[in-house]
Amino acid sequence: MKAFLISVVLLLAISLGAGYALNGYFSTPADKAYSSPTTRL
DSSP states (O other), rough: OHHHHHHHHHHHEEEEEHHHHHHHHHHOOOHHOOOOOOOOO
């Protein structure tokens, strides 16, 4: 039971950390990510 509770807490911590990292650091608006000098959105 103790190992199960530890794994649930770690799962929540990892998922919240990954969600924060992906939203904060790696998010780029579509007009900047998929634009080049010859394309217009």
